[in-house]
Amino acid sequence: MTDRVPVLKIGDILLVSIQTDLEDQMVMDLQDDLSHRIVETNAKGVVIDISALEIVDSFVGRMLATNASISRILGAETIVVGMRPAVAMTLVELGLSLKGVRTALNLERGLRLLRRLTAAPADRA
Amino acid sequence: MATEDNTQRLVDALVAGRDEFTAQWNRTVSGNLQGRLSTAELGRELGELYEAIVQALTAGGLSGRGEEFAEVRSLLIELSRNRARQGFTPSETARSVLALKDVLEPALTTDGHGAEIYLQFARLLDDLGLLTTEAYVRTREEIISAQAEQLLELSTPVVKLWDGVVGVPLVGTLDSARTQVVMEKLLQTLVDTNSTHAIIDITGVPTVDTQVAQHLLKTVVAARMMGAQCTISGIRPQIAQTIVALGIEFGDIPTNATLAEALRQALKEIAQDAEDDARGLL
Numbered sequence: 001m002t003d004r005v006p007v008l009k010i011g012d013i014l015l016v017s018i019q020t021d022l023e024d025q026m027v028m029d030l031q032d033d034l035s036h037r038i039v040e041t042n043a044k045g046v047v048i049d050i051s052a053l054e055i056v057d058s059f060v061g062r063m064l065a066t067n068a069s070i071s072r073i074l075g076a077e078t079i080v081v082g083m084r085p086a087v088a089m090t091l092v093e094l095g096l097s098l099k100g101v102r103t104a105l106n107l108e109r110g111l112r113l114l115r116r117l118t119a120a121p122a123d124r125a
Numbered sequence: 126m127a128t129e130d131n132t133q134r135l136v137d138a139l140v141a142g143r144d145e146f147t148a149q150w151n152r153t154v155s156g157n158l159q160g161r162l163s164t165a166e167l168g169r170e171l172g173e174l175y176e177a178i179v180q181a182l183t184a185g186g187l188s189g190r191g192e193e194f195a196e197v198r199s200l201l202i203e204l205s206r207n208r209a210r211q212g213f214t215p216s217e218t219a220r221s222v223l224a225l226k227d228v229l230e231p232a233l234t235t236d237g238h239g240a241e242i243y244l245q246f247a248r249l250l251d252d253l254g255l256l257t258t259e260a261y262v263r264t265r266e267e268i269i270s271a272q273a274e275q276l277l278e279l280s281t282p283v284v285k286l287w288d289g290v291v292g293v294p295l296v297g298t299l300d301s302a303r304t305q306v307v308m309e310k311l312l313q314t315l316v317d318t319n320s321t322h323a324i325i326d327i328t329g330v331p332t333v334d335t336q337v338a339q340h341l342l343k344t345v346v347a348a349r350m351m352g353a354q355c356t357i358s359g360i361r362p363q364i365a366q367t368i369v370a371l372g373i374e375f376g377d378i379p380t381n382a383t384l385a386e387a388l389r390q391a392l393k394e395i396a397q398d399a400e401d402d403a404r405g406l407l
Contacts, residue, residue: 085312
């Protein structure tokens with residue numbers, strides 16, 4: 001049985017903090033858990049913290065984009081926060097640009113951005 | 126046997142005419158260099174060289190690559206290195222040696238036998254001339270590779286322009302090695318200074334082709350994934366024309382003509398965000 005990534009609820013925001021390097025099965029489970037939790041909790045925003053993530057492959061990169069799209073369909077805005085420089089460079093080299101995924105430098109800025117977005121829904125892209 | 130006789134006669138001639146030959150050699154070479162090297166220094170260099178050649182010939186042998194000429198070779202390599210550093214051309218350097226031929230020609234070619242000796246000596250000098258060119262080129266290459274290394278270190282500063290705004294003034298051509306260095310530095314600085322805006326200024330980039338544009342785009346995309354807004358500024362009119370003519374798409378990346386304009390834009394956005402935050406908290 002593989003570990004699952006915890007999805008924490010804070011107000012109307014879901015916080016996903018990835019603390020270990022991800023295996024493919026964990027990625028699939030996370031996608032499943034997250035979509036269920038958004039529907040259950042009627043969350044308005046999702047923050048995915050990847051500041052502890054040191055190694056990414058194209059699968060994880062695509063997961064981030066897919067999760068953002070799924071959340072948007074379910075009415076929640078996704079923000080990926082805390083990406084490391086090395087990770088960003090790897091993703092660029094892999095040809096992934098994470099178009100349509102909002103990003104922030106750290107968790108604090110991410111939460112602020114999310115609050116701004118939910119306060120002014122007209123700005124939503 | 127004949128060769129040894131020849132060498133002996135050559136040495137005799139060189140020793141007998143030492144002062145006259147070196148003076149004339151000096152004159153020819155300094156005429157060539159047009160006073161860019163002091164006469165005293167040149168005289169010392171050529172004098173040492175002359176002595177070394179005479180000694181090597183006395184020790185026997187007319188082969189420039191032989192053991193007897195080790196001293197001559199090291200003197201020549203030293204001479205070439207100095208010339209290369211002082212910015213003389215390769216032919217000027219080689220001519221310093223080859224000029225000795227002109228000096229000796231009238232003195233040696235008085236009869237058939239002398240002409241034969243002169244030819245042998247000329248061959249030796251040609252060999253030594255080649256050696257100077259080789260040493261010259263090697264020194265130049267060392268200088269070039271050292272400079273390339275320095276350039277890579279010096280040319281990629283990332284500066285903090287304002288609270289939350291960092292700038293990268295790019296100077297020179299962008300290749301993949303430099304892009305890597307720039308990207309690494311920029312992303313690390315974003316994290317270190319907790320900045321939300323980055324401005325890449327390409328005023329100092331002489332040309333933008335598809336390759337350079339590709340590198341710029343990569344850097345911008347990487348900065349965006351870290352959660353920073355990235356602007357490209359300093360696009361000169363000529364560059365703008367080239368970019369459009371080549372059909373390069375910058376997509377939704379904001380671009381500005383000047384760094385000042387880009388900075389103003391960034392500060393405006395930061396002020397707007399702060400205002401929104403204040404309103405959101407109420």
